[in-house]
Amino acid sequence: MAGAALWRRGAAWLRGCRGKEGKAPGVSRGCAGCREVVRTCERYAVRRLPFARPAERDVAFFERLMPGRVLAGQPEVEPFNVDWLKSVRGCSQLVLKPQTTAEVSQVLRYCYERNLAVNPQGGNTGLVGGSVPVFDEIILSTALMNQIISFDKVSGILVCQAGCVLERLSEYVEEQGFIMPLDLGAKGSCHIGGNVATNAGGLRLLRYGSLRGTVLGLEVVLADGSALDCLTSLRKDNTGYDLKQLFIGSEGTLGVITAVSILCPQKPKAVNVAFLGCQSFAKVLETFTTCRAMLGEILSAYEFMDEKCMELVERHLKLSSPVADSPFYVLIETSGSNTTHDEEKLNNFLERAMTSGLVTDGTVATDDKKIKVLWSLRERITEALTHEGYVYKYDISLPVEKLYDLVTDMRARLGQSAKNVVGYGHLGDGNLHLNITAESYSHSLLDAIEPFVYEWTARCSGSISAEHGLGFKKRQFIQYSKPRKAVLLMQQFKAMLDPKGILNPYKTLPSAPERSTG
Amino acid sequence: MAGAALWRRGAAWLRGCRGKEGKAPGVSRGCAGCREVVRTCERYAVRRLPFARPAERDVAFFERLMPGRVLAGQPEVEPFNVDWLKSVRGCSQLVLKPQTTAEVSQVLRYCYERNLAVNPQGGNTGLVGGSVPVFDEIILSTALMNQIISFDKVSGILVCQAGCVLERLSEYVEEQGFIMPLDLGAKGSCHIGGNVATNAGGLRLLRYGSLRGTVLGLEVVLADGSALDCLTSLRKDNTGYDLKQLFIGSEGTLGVITAVSILCPQKPKAVNVAFLGCQSFAKVLETFTTCRAMLGEILSAYEFMDEKCMELVERHLKLSSPVADSPFYVLIETSGSNTTHDEEKLNNFLERAMTSGLVTDGTVATDDKKIKVLWSLRERITEALTHEGYVYKYDISLPVEKLYDLVTDMRARLGQSAKNVVGYGHLGDGNLHLNITAESYSHSLLDAIEPFVYEWTARCSGSISAEHGLGFKKRQFIQYSKPRKAVLLMQQFKAMLDPKGILNPYKTLPSAPERSTG
Known part of the structure; x- marks a missing residue:
């Protein structure tokens, strides 16, 4: 059997990754670039929980269940072990690629019985280490669950499998006169199931609201393999508790999302983007309140970035700024149903903003191509940052x-110990992306940043994760944004829905304090 | 002690309401009009669950806790026992009016320990019997929890206690240039806490989305008296599971909402309302798709009503139709930031609708007063229906x-046995209000309607409660809209959060099947 054969090849490697329990392996044979990533279990000294270890008979079972859709052992599995940022790395030996909900059900029923841990994975574009294993969790990839189930041209309701890539869905619904209610930089890779599982925010939230409003239904497979069919296509449904909400944003720890029903807004007939330079953050704020009042219902995005961000996209991606050098830049998007009206509103606003000195330079795009160019300055900051070395990301x-103020304070605090401290994000939603770069990861720099950044945020009653989730990297800091009682309740929900804790272990919720002997 | 004295006066009455357990009382001394309402426990033959019965020592405790804010015994308590529709009636002897979250906490801690059932009550405007007791549950009224905690003029985020009346909140935020994200006919009485607890939909959902998106935070007291503080004022927060969602729409069965943080949209500078006559329902639908495309982002409501509804508001409320008699009427509202643009969009649409024969008559209002008049035709249908006798309500x-089609089918099915079968509602959200009137309640008419109406709905994959909730009247029908697995999970959540089941018993979730002997 192919899977079993592969498994045997990988078996030597399998014994390596044991965290505190065993000796870490020497050099592993991974994908290019992956092998340099330090294993999560080593860098963070995580203790493996007492799950069963996947064995040959398990591979054989999965191979019978989905022949040819089981990856076992190196090197095929390696890319699934490492996150997009190359900041965390698991040592799973097994990737399963189900095509149907029934297959997901059978996989989980089996894993539940065998006490095997499972790491659900979509497009693996997460930024907090939530989408890759920490140890040898079996990776359950939604890559082959990419079918559109239905689309209603009257209501704009799309029903599809969890593994559909966001950009493909966007293209599909745009052909029918609609758009997806969310858009994000990772759209070319991320899966809609992963978007929902992480409650992704992104670039359109200001206008179309969060997934908690636009996701109408979900199909979820629970830890024990039972399927929960709440895949309705209704705008309103008040029959009992809204169970699907619990799975939105639970990062695969409460169930595996297998299908999604989502409300798509109509495609706007006119889209305009203005890219502006501001001389201070105070002007960025005043520009926001002014444009919100003057653009009203057509305002669909208000993004900002500082001059450091612009420097990085220019340097690493060879993009060029369309406006004169400024301490801050703002990207404003309008989406509306009437080109003339929208342009008039935008021009009135721009005139006001220029004459009152809110902005000192600016450019406007109305055609698709130029709009994309302007958006890429903002969307590709994340990518530019990865060229700087190691990135400490805060959302x-x-x-x-x-x-x-947090960016300024952090910059002052870190001084020369950081290469760059930059700020950008979804200002319209109160969402800052604070990023700190250094040549490589260091415990000491991390200690200078954390818990300072979380304490600072908590003092302002902010959230330590606006949209990225907690994943692996932030889970121990949940108490900075949630009271103890809330965390206890979350743990009760987890225990109720996944009593053995097999779903995406080591993620989202804090681990129990380690005992001194082990 | 005043409370205890009142209690003694009411004590004889107390012994009456025992459902199947004891003899029903003769004539009760209630508020005017209330005494005619048949007790829920009699009409529906409900069995009282084995909660403790409130006793004098309990009243004394509560009176010490909140002196002068305890109502015990008749006739003060009677209005709290009967719903707005005068269709259900409990026999509680005790109303508590806490002012603070700490008081709610103390009340619930006490009730939990004593195994006393509690019926949380807001403005008592619910339409499914969820807001009044079935037996002698202690009524926990939010009437005195009516303080605004904070309002941020930059973000539009309002934080307030649960007992604030929606209309007062609307007035308050409008003075600051914002509006509440929800509006409904009952706004003059309903409490924001009740709105959230029932996930109220209403007239603005089409534009501003559901409370699941606009409610940013909640403070909730759980059954055991512990408080859960998730009262954040952040547009985005992905730190762990979104616990507040479980309480939104749970109808007071999982916890008592004590405070709400909610995102208010900016007040539109221009509002227009068009009231139109259509010759068929097909034209109503075509008018909808046309106006959605032409009005785009400024469309804020699309409501419809049939000619029977118009007849009833004319007859009972002396309102007059502003347009020629038509089989169907449509109310379209636009809300935008530019008067000239909005009027141009609306006029273009109306011209298209008239010339293409979609609508045969119409009127437009741009000033507040006339807008209110047009809205009242639609908003007051519920009130007009109550003048008809008993109303069987379906949402x-x-x-x-x-x-x-459901209205037409029901009309054909019931023939002369119903006085009226009318349809109206939030067409833009796919939400029909089907109402059937008769001189008085009868089991046989109910049997002709149910389960037919639920089976019809289930065949179309609809929801048997779009926005009203399940409350007391619909809870046994949840399976028409939710799979067994979902109901089981809901019951698990209920058991986890309220192990003794003291919070709003007999509501939302179906009762366990009765044993044949009892």
């Missing part, structure tokens, strides 16, 4: 007035 | 194409 919700 | 989500 913070704050009252807008205080949004940039 | 159904359906694919819009099939929305009115």
